[in-house]
Amino acid sequence: MIYLKTNEEIELMRIANRMVGATLAEVAKHIAPGVSTLQLDKIAEEYIRDNGGIPLFKGYNGFPNAICTSVNENVVHGVPVAQPLKEGYIVSVDCGVKINGYCGDSAYTFEIGEVSPEIKQLLRTTKAALYEGISHAVEGKRVGDVSHAVQVYCESRGYSVVRELVGHGIGKDMHEAPEVPNYGKKGYGPLLKEGMCIAIEPMINLGSKNVRFEKDGWTVHTRDRKPSAHFEHTVAIRSGEADILSTFEWIEEVLQKK
Ligand code: MG
Ligand code: MG
Secondary structure, eight states, X not given: OXXXXXHHHHHHHHHHHXXXXXXXXHHHHHOOTTOBHHHHHHHHHHHHHHTTOEESSTTGGGOOSSXXXXXXXXXXXXXXXXXXXXXXXEEEEEEEEEETTEEEEEEEEEEOSSOOHHHHHXXXXXXXXXXXXXXXXXXXXXXXXXXXXXXXXXXTTTOXXXXXXOEEEOSSSSXXXXXXXXXXXXXXXXBXXXXXXXXXXXXXXXXXXXXXXXXXXXXXXXXXXXXXXXXXXXXXXXXXXXXXXXXXXXXXXXXXXX
């Protein structure tokens, strides 16, 4: 069942998603060599609660923290730890907030200090692939058009697309129908209709597409241990152009000042 949201509901979704963007910006301020992902988690949880939100991930299927922090070869769902981040690392920070009964979900992959040009390019490509997918997330197209756009953008540049984890519908629940894979066929899959809200989240690997699920029950890493990047926006389907409900604006303001 795919729920179509009213305009009022979409505005509530925007509030939740902008709070996610603000939380990620707060996290961005503190990202540096020597800081642990557990410290970043505390900052995120405090920020969300201080602003009247609920950290959506905390307790979700038993997940222990407010954010997922996936370092280097970890693709997604990384559990924050006390180990400090080091120069040259990357970390995907995925954050969810519920407020007024509606959910926001967005992720950004950050560089720790100076990273290699190869990794910089992986991040740039993954973020660009997200916007490429979003450009197809309009009324009348199908989920497969979004999926295909992300896949072609990344594979034509020599990167690989994770198959086991996908984007999703979002609303009152974090995960609603439909699934939004990052690979697929043009013209296939559920029809996109005005009022649908979906989270598009390319997970793109420098090496091969294969991943492994760790014994902690959460963390997913690349099999070849090469780095992986992850960017996510929640968008509302409209005719002509998608309405991006989450935002990287404040994150990138922080990063530019660094
Ligand atoms: Mg997410
Ligand atoms: Mg998501």
